[in-house]
Structures are given as structure tokens and as C-alpha cells.
Amino acid sequence: MSAPQPIHLHDYQPPAYRVTHTELKFDLAPSATRVTARLHIERHPDRAEGSLPLVLNGEQLTLLRVAIDGQELGDGEYVVDEATLTVPEVPERFLLDTEVEIDPASNTALEGLYLSNGMYCTQCEPEGFRRITYYPDRPDVMATFSTTVIGEAGTSPVLLSNGNPVERGELPNGKHFVTWEDPHPKPSYLFALVAGDLQKVEERYTTQSGRDVTLQIWVEEENLDKTEHAMASLKRAMAWDEQTYGREYDLDLFMIVAVNDFNMGAMENKGLNIFNSAAVLTHPQTATDAAFQRVEGIVAHEYFHNWSGNRVTCRDWFQLSLKEGFTVLRDQTFSADTNSAPVKRIEDVSFFRTAQFAEDAGPTAHPVRPDHYIEISNFYTLTIYEKGAEVVRMLRNLLGWETFRKGSDLYFERFDGQAVTIEDFVDCMREVSGLDLDQFMRWYSQAGTPEIDAYGEYDYAKAEYHLTLRQRTPATPGQPEKQPLHIPVRMGLVGTKSGTDLAMTLDGEPLGSDAVIHLREEEQHFVFTDIAEAPVPSLLRGFSAPVKLRFPYSREDLAYLLQHDSDGFNRWDAGQRLAMLALDDLIAAHRNGVEKVMDVRVTEAFRTLLTSEIADKAVLAEMLTLPSEAYIAEQQPTVDVDAIHAARTFVKQSLALALRDEFLATYRANQTDAPYAPEPEQIAQRSLKNVALSYLMSIEDEEAVTLAQEQYEAGHNMTDVRAALTLLTHSSRDDLANPALRTFAEKWAHDPLVMDQWFTIQVTRPQEDVLDRLKFLMDHPAFSLKNPNKVRALIGAFAGQNRANFHRPDGEGYRLLADVVIELNRLNPEIAARIITPLTRWKRFDESRQTLMKAELERIRAEALSPNVYEVVEKALAE
Numbered sequence: 001m002s003a004p005q006p007i008h009l010h011d012y013q014p015p016a017y018r019v020t021h022t023e024l025k026f027d028l029a030p031s032a033t034r035v036t037a038r039l040h041i042e043r044h045p046d047r048a049e050g051s052l053p054l055v056l057n058g059e060q061l062t063l064l065r066v067a068i069d070g071q072e073l074g075d076g077e078y079v080v081d082e083a084t085l086t087v088p089e090v091p092e093r094f095l096l097d098t099e100v101e102i103d104p105a106s107n108t109a110l111e112g113l114y115l116s117n118g119m120y121c122t123q124c125e126p127e128g129f130r131r132i133t134y135y136p137d138r139p140d141v142m143a144t145f146s147t148t149v150i151g152e153a154g155t156s157p158v159l160l161s162n163g164n165p166v167e168r169g170e171l172p173n174g175k176h177f178v179t180w181e182d183p184h185p186k187p188s189y190l191f192a193l194v195a196g197d198l199q200k201v202e203e204r205y206t207t208q209s210g211r212d213v214t215l216q217i218w219v220e221e222e223n224l225d226k227t228e229h230a231m232a233s234l235k236r237a238m239a240w241d242e243q244t245y246g247r248e249y250d251l252d253l254f255m256i257v258a259v260n261d262f263n264m265g266a267m268e269n270k271g272l273n274i275f276n277s278a279a280v281l282t283h284p285q286t287a288t289d290a291a292f293q294r295v296e297g298i299v300a301h302e303y304f305h306n307w308s309g310n311r312v313t314c315r316d317w318f319q320l321s322l323k324e325g326f327t328v329l330r331d332q333t334f335s336a337d338t339n340s341a342p343v344k345r346i347e348d349v350s351f352f353r354t355a356q357f358a359e360d361a362g363p364t365a366h367p368v369r370p371d372h373y374i375e376i377s378n379f380y381t382l383t384i385y386e387k388g389a390e391v392v393r394m395l396r397n398l399l400g401w402e403t404f405r406k407g408s409d410l411y412f413e414r415f416d417g418q419a420v421t422i423e424d425f426v427d428c429m430r431e432v433s434g435l436d437l438d439q440f441m442r443w444y445s446q447a448g449t450p451e452i453d454a455y456g457e458y459d460y461a462k463a464e465y466h467l468t469l470r471q472r473t474p475a476t477p478g479q480p481e482k483q484p485l486h487i488p489v490r491m492g493l494v495g496t497k498s499g500t501d502l503a504m505t506l507d508g509e510p511l512g513s514d515a516v517i518h519l520r521e522e523e524q525h526f527v528f529t530d531i532a533e534a535p536v537p538s539l540l541r542g543f544s545a546p547v548k549l550r551f552p553y554s555r556e557d558l559a560y561l562l563q564h565d566s567d568g569f570n571r572w573d574a575g576q577r578l579a580m581l582a583l584d585d586l587i588a589a590h591r592n593g594v595e596k597v598m599d600v601r602v603t604e605a606f607r608t609l610l611t612s613e614i615a616d617k618a619v620l621a622e623m624l625t626l627p628s629e630a631y632i633a634e635q636q637p638t639v640d641v642d643a644i645h646a647a648r649t650f651v652k653q654s655l656a657l658a659l660r661d662e663f664l665a666t667y668r669a670n671q672t673d674a675p676y677a678p679e680p681e682q683i684a685q686r687s688l689k690n691v692a693l694s695y696l697m698s699i700e701d702e703e704a705v706t707l708a709q710e711q712y713e714a715g716h717n718m719t720d721v722r723a724a725l726t727l728l729t730h731s732s733r734d735d736l737a738n739p740a741l742r743t744f745a746e747k748w749a750h751d752p753l754v755m756d757q758w759f760t761i762q763v764t765r766p767q768e769d770v771l772d773r774l775k776f777l778m779d780h781p782a783f784s785l786k787n788p789n790k791v792r793a794l795i796g797a798f799a800g801q802n803r804a805n806f807h808r809p810d811g812e813g814y815r816l817l818a819d820v821v822i823e824l825n826r827l828n829p830e831i832a833a834r835i836i837t838p839l840t841r842w843k844r845f846d847e848s849r850q851t852l853m854k855a856e857l858e859r860i861r862a863e864a865l866s867p868n869v870y871e872v873v874e875k876a877l878a879e
């Protein structure tokens with residue numbers, strides 16, 4: 001087999017032919033579905049030269065018939081290979097008819113048309129449509145679609161596709177059909193079809209211009225009671241997009257379908273969003289607060305794509321962040337507006353700094369707009385999504401909301417119905433603001449996390465504060481040299497006497513007490529004048545740019561900011577920095593075999609947090625949460641897995657011992673009898689209470705063990721049940737945990753989403769026997785390698801969240817993951833290429849672990865690999 005070849009951005013050419021209208025007919029059968037297509041094709045006006053062959057994408061299709069303008073083509077008139085159908089001679093404008101057979105039942109890759117729990121569904125983004133029929137499967141070919149779905153009335157009473165149903169009827173042999181018409185031209189990746197035995201909940205929404213929209217959520221019958229939150233979230237998202245971006249919905253029907261087997265979170269198919277059931281179903285008894293919030297965010301994300309993605313789409317897949325980065329920013333802002341804005345920002349940034357920073361520092365690092373790829377499915381990454389959102393957020397902050405909104409209006413108006421590029425988007429922002437964004441564009445082309453070293457000095461005599469910022473972006477694969485970026489640094493100077501933000505004057509210009517300074521050079525000096533008292537700088541407020549910022553803060557400075565910073569985000573960050581300093585000492589102590597001593601300044605800072613009246617309990621819970629092992633690892637040149645685990649455990653236990661009464665009081669003060677609601681106030685109380693309990697359980701305080709047990713047995717809601725069961729399972733009290741795990745599994749055997757949680761709770765436990773437990777659970781009847789949620793819940797959670805055990809010195813954790821990757825490479829390449837991630841980061845570890853991890857990667861490389869896994873493994877093993 002020849003190695004898959006990369007595709008380059010600079011090779012982009014408009015399509016030779018476009019499709020103006022697509023007529024599809026599906027005759028569904030599990031192993032032999034017939035797909036009949038009639039494509040209305042014309043030569044692209046920009047590609048008029050000579051006669052060009054028609055080349056259509058198509059994979060794993062059995063071609064039965066091909067005709068042009070009604071004339072069936074003979075053997076010599078077309079060529080079919082593994083990936084294409086080519087017709088060398090075609091007219092300027094014609095009808096192409098094809099008929100193919102496909103096999104949904106054996107489709108374990110979950111791309112194209114497949115079966116999930118007996119239900120037909122599709123996933124076409126990015127290149128799944130070519131597994132359904134022969135087509136120019138690229139986003140810059142946009143057509144209206146008319147789709148007829150024929151199915152068995154008994155097993156598939158519900159037949160759905162994009163747009164509006166226009167005709168339905170009975171057919172012989174117990175079959176029936178529905179015809180759908182989607183009037184909005186769309187690329188093939190937004191096509192969707194669902195057929196099965198589904199039930200719906202239905203509500204109505206009237207848009208600001210008075211369009212009456214029917215909203216439907218389609219689920220399996222037993223899940224009808226789990227749709228309320230998604231429906232409410234959808235309505236909130238629709239109203240929010242009208243008010244905030246002036247965007248309203250454009251069809252009479254909007255449908256969401258929940259499916260159990262799905263590679264990602266959800267998919268924004270026009271008028272027919274398909275969701276991983278984990279991203280749509282909630283119930284107080286089965287879903288945690290975090291799950292409720294995730295559902296709200298994903299429902300909004302997919303809905304927002306209707307404009308940022310569907311009405312205006314991507315010219316090619318290099319522009320993926322055009323729709324994903326912007327849409328993530330939109331969903332983040334929506335969630336911030338709906339819940340607690342500072343907590344949302346803290347959650348997003350803390351995830352970003354752990355996971356995206358790690359990606360940027362690893363072998364698969366790539367820019368927000370990559371310039372080449374082998375397998376585009378590998379590029380649905382934290383960089384494209386989350387870093388892309390940070391880049392658009394910086395644009396929004398540079399322009400200010402009102403100007404940014406004008407730019408957004410211009411973008412949607414100018415490019416409605418088109419497939420465009422990231423330049424097109426940024427040009428709109430340039431046009432409405434008059435800003436020079438040339439240097440800013442480097443954020444799209446340069447990979448890696450910029451690092452800023454900051455130094456500050458207060459000049460008492462002159463009443464000046466001098467700040468120096470120096471930026472550097474480390475080399476990433478294929479990009480050895482980096483250019484300086486335009487980095488907006490939002491900041492304040494917190495007076496050490498007044499405890500408030502001081503008014504800042506820079507180069508004679510008053511900036512106010514909270515302002516953005518612009519770092520454009522490699523090194524820049526900023527002199528703030530008329531600063532009457534010595535300040536502590538509060539830098540990068542709200543995480544104003546996706547960078548690492550170092551500043552030589554003393555612990556006293558950080559304790560001070562933790563209390564006095566006016567920016568809630570930076571108050572939290574000061575606490576994280578303070579904890580990191582203590583953790584660094586303890587990591588060193590662990591390495592040197594020196595006795596560990598807890599830094600009392602950290603203890604006292606936590607005591608102050610626990611005893612002072614902090615209004616936002618959710619922020620307080622975040623402040624009390626120590627940096628994760630994964631985050632700590634990102635701060636180290638070589639990751640010392642064991643020292644990190646030991647140091648973090650020591651800090652947690654020391655705090656629990658010193659502040660036992662405070663934690664206990666916090667736990668008690670945050671009980672509530674109110675019926676469960678996924679509302680900010682209640683969520684905050686639960687998270688604060690459960691953080692307190694987790695400290696107490698780290699020392700297995702007798703009272704805490706009883707409280708955890710009671711909380712588990714009370715069974716008020718899944719948030720509290722899961723927290724308690726996790727703490728018991730992760731403690732040494734197997735005598736309590738095992739019976740609880742058993743009853744839990746009996747109670748929830750019928751609910752796959754709850755069983756996912758049961759798997760995760762067990763494989764994230766710190767005990768050394770966890771690998772045996774994991775292997776045992778892989779044989780559990782509720783587990784299946786064919787279901788991506790199960791793979792994530794068991795294998796993904798172990799490799800990603802149980803660092804000390806995954807990185808066992810004997811390499812057994814690595815071996816297990818590699819075995820899974822090899823199997824998944826055959827079953828589901830998209831998931832295989834994702835689950836492998838922890839192994840690809842081998843260069844970050846000590847030599848002995850490096851050797852073991854590399855050996856597993858080489859074992860994988862020896863297999864017959866899918867392009868997905870091939871690309872990742874080659875990058876991981878490249879010198």
C-alpha cells in the first residue's frame with residue numbers, strides 16, 4: 001500500500017463542475033441500501049478552458065448504473081477506482097444519474113450512512129457523503145436538495161432529512177416514503193438522513209420577524225423524559241442569536257435527533273441536527289450539572305452553525321476554523337450570558353491551558369489554519385475549535401463589541417449562500433474598524449503557544465511603573481522560526497495600599513484603571529506615569545490572549561491579588577499560580593527525597609477563601625480547586641508523573657488537615673432541599689459542597705466518609721450521587737464503594753449514558769490495581785469498542801485522567817492503549833486517531849517511559865493503517 005499523500009492549501013482550485021440541484025432517493029435496507037442520485041451539473045464559469053473530465057468522489061460504493069442526460073454510459077465511457085468516478089467527456093450542462101448500493105449495517109466507522117441501535121443515521125462532515133453516493137464532496141459545491149427516503153413502515157416509521165417534508169405515502173410490501181426539500185443551497189457535508197422507530201417532543205418558537213418554527217427533538221421512546229433541558233436550551237439559543245447577532249432561523253422546522261453511536265458531540269446538518277445522545281439527553285437522576293451545561297452549550301453551538309457554518313460556509317477544509325472558531329466563541333458567550341460569566345471563562349481557560357497547550361507542544365501541533373493535511377478528520381482539534389475561538393475573541397476585543405457586530409453583519413450579508421475563507425471574515429472586520437490586522441493574521445498561520453516573560457519595577461522617586469514584556473513562540477513541527485505576534489494584554493495595576501486598580505497613564509495618554517496594551521515587538525517597554533503607590537500588576541486579565549505569561553510574582557503578591565484583583569478571572573488565576581509555587585517546591589522535595597513541608601501561606605490563603613463572604617460560590621469552588629495533574633505537567637520541561645501525583649496529593653491532604661473544620665462548615669452550609677434545577681445558584685452550591693467533601697475525603701476523615709455515604713444513598717440527583725460514589729471509589733474504602741458500585745450498576749444497567757459514568761468513576765481511581773479493573777470492565781456486557789462513548793468513558797478516561805496509572809513504569813498502560821488503537825484502527829479510524837493522543841506525547845516524559853511509549857507507537861505503525869492513524873503515528877514518530 002502506498003503512503004497517503006498530503007493535500008496543500010496552496011493547491012486549492014475552484015471545482016471544475018458545480019451541482020445546482022441534487023435529487024436523492026434512498027431505498028433503505030440494513031445491508032443493501034440503494035441510493036439513486038440525479039445531479040444537475042454545470043461547468044463552473046471560472047473554469048471554461050477546454051473540456052475537463054468530471055471527477056466525483058465515492059468510496060465503498062457498489063456502482064450499479066451511471067447515465068448522462070438519460071443515456072446510460074458503457075464500459076469505456078467512465079472509470080471507477082477506490083475513491084473516484086471519472087467521466088472524461090461531459091457536456092457543459094447535464095443531468096447525471098447514478099445508482100449505487102451501500103451497506104449501513106457493516107459501517108462501524110460511523111461515517112456516511114450507518115445503523116445505530118437499529119436506526120439509520122448519517123454523519124457526512126467532513127467527507128462522509130462520498131460513502132453515500134458519487135458526488136463532488138467538497139464544501140464549495142453548494143446545491144439545493146430534494147430527498148426521498150423509503151423505508152419499512154414497521155421498523156422505520158419515522159423518515160427524516162433536511163428541510164421541509166413535502167410528500168409522504170404508502171408503498172407496496174409494507175414500505176412507505178417521505179420526500180424532503182431543502183431550499184437552502186448547501187454543501188454535501190450538511191446532508192442528513194435519519195430513519196427509525198423514534199418518538200418526538202415538539203414545541204413552537206416564533207422568530208423576531210414572526211416566522212412560526214416547529215421544534216422537534218426525536219429520541220427512542222425511553223428517553224422522552226430527558227429532552228426538556230435541550231428544548232429549553234434551544235429556545236434560549238434561538239432568542240440569544242436574534243438579540244445578540246441579529247440572526248434568526250430560516251426554515252419552518254428545526255429537528256434534533258439523539259443517536260447512541262456518534263463519533264463527536266453533535267452535527268449541524270441543515271434543519272436536522274444529529275446529536276450524540278450524551279450531548280442532548282439529561283435528567284436530574286441521570287445527568288450531572290456539568291452534563292446539563294454541556295448539553296446547553298452543544299445545542300447552542302449546533303444551532304448557531306445555522307449562520308456561522310451553513311448559510312456562510314467554508315471554501316475548503318483548511319478554513320474549518322472559520323466556522324468552528326467563530327461558533328465556539330458564540331456558544332461560549334451564550335453560556336456565559338446564561339450562567340455565571342466568570343465561572344464559564346475559568347472553566348474554558350483552564351481546559352484550554354491544559355489540553356490545547358499540550359496539543360501545541362506536541363507532535364501534531366498545527367496552526368488555526370493548517371496549510372496541509374493527510375486526513376482532515378484529524379483536524380477537528382482543540383486548536384481549530386478552541387484556539388480559533390480565542391483568536392476571534394481577540395478580534396472582538398480589539399474592535400469592541402459594537403464594531404465587531406457590524407463586521408459580523410457585513411460578513412453574513414456579503415457572503416450569504418457562499419463558501420468563503422478566513423481572509424473574507426477578517427477583511428470584514430478590517431473594513432468596519434479601519435484596523436491594521438496584517439500582523440494579527442499570524443495567529444492563523446503560526447502554530448505553538450507564545451510565551452511572554454514579563455518584568456515590572458516601581459520607581460518610587462518618579463512615581464512610575466515600568467513593565468517589560470518579551471514574547472517568543474517555540475518552534476513547532478515544520479515551523480522552526482516564528483514571527484512576533486500582535487498580542488493584546490489586558491491589565492490593571494492593583495495598588496498595594498489602596499487595594500484598588502490604579503488609574504494608568506501611558507505615553508501621556510490616560511488609559512483608565514483596566515486597559516489593553518498591545519505587544520507587537522519581540523520586546524517592549526511600557527512606562528506608566530503618575531502611579532502614586534507601589535502596585536502589583538494584574539496581567540492578561542480574562543485571559544486576553546492564548547499565551548503563557550510568566551511574571552516573577554512573590555507569594556505575597558499572589559495572595560494579595562487573590563483577594564484584591566478586580567478581575568474575577570485573574571483572582572482565580574492568582575490562586576492557581578500560588579498553588580503552583582507550592583506544588584513546584586513539593587515536586588522538587590519529592591524528587592530529592594526530602595521531607596515535604598506545606599507552605600503555610602497557601603494554607604492561609606485558602607483559609608481566607610473559606611471564611612470570607614464570597615458572593616459567587618461557583619467562582620469560590622473553582623478557586624478551591626487545585627491545578628490538575630495534567631495542567632501541572634504542562635508547566636514542566638520533562639513531566640515527572642509520580643512527583644506531580646505525590647505533590648498534589650500532599651497539598652490536598654495538608655489543606656484538608658489544616659482546614660478540616662472550615663471544609664466541613666462549607667459542606668454543611670451548602671446543602672439544599674430545593675428540587676433539582678440546573679440553575680447557576682444551585683449548581684454553585686453543589687460544586688462548592690462537593691469540592692469541600694473531596695478535600696475531606698482525601699484524608700478519609702471519618703465524618704466525611706459518613707457524609708459521602710449518606711449523600712450517595714440520599715440519591716437526590718446525579719451530581720451529588722456521582723460525586724459521592726467517585727469519592728468512595730477513589731478512597732481506600734472498598735468495603736463501602738463496592739456495594740455502592742454494584743447497586744448502581746443494577747439500577748442503571750438499561751441506561752448507557754449512566755453506565756458510561758460508572759465506567760469512568762472506576763477507571764479513574766488512583767489505586768494501583770486499576771488496570772486489572774479496566775481489563776475486567778472491557779469484558780462487561782455494557783462495554784463495546786464499537787460505541788465511541790464507551791471507548792471514551794473507559795479507555796479515554798483512563799489514559800487521559802488517570803495519569804499515574806496510565807504511565808505505570810512497566811508500560812502496561814501504554815500496551816493496553818496500543819492494543820485498543822490497533823483494534824479501533826479497523827473498526828473506527830476517527831476514534832482510533834483520537835484515542836491514541838496520550839501516546840503521541842512521549843517526548844515529554846523520562847527516558848524509560850519514552851522508550852516504552854515509542855515501542856508501542858512502532859508496534860502500531862507496523863499494522864495496515866487507516867490514513868487517520870497513519871498521519872498521527874508518523875507525526876508522533878518523526879524526528
Ligand code: TRP
Nearest residue numbers: 125126263264265266267268380
Ligand atoms: N461540525 C461538528 C461540530 O463541531 C463536528 C462533527 C460532528 C464532526 N461529527 C463529526 C467532525 C464527525 C468530524 C467527524 O459541531
Ligand code: ZN
Nearest residue numbers: 301305324327
Ligand atoms: Zn461546530
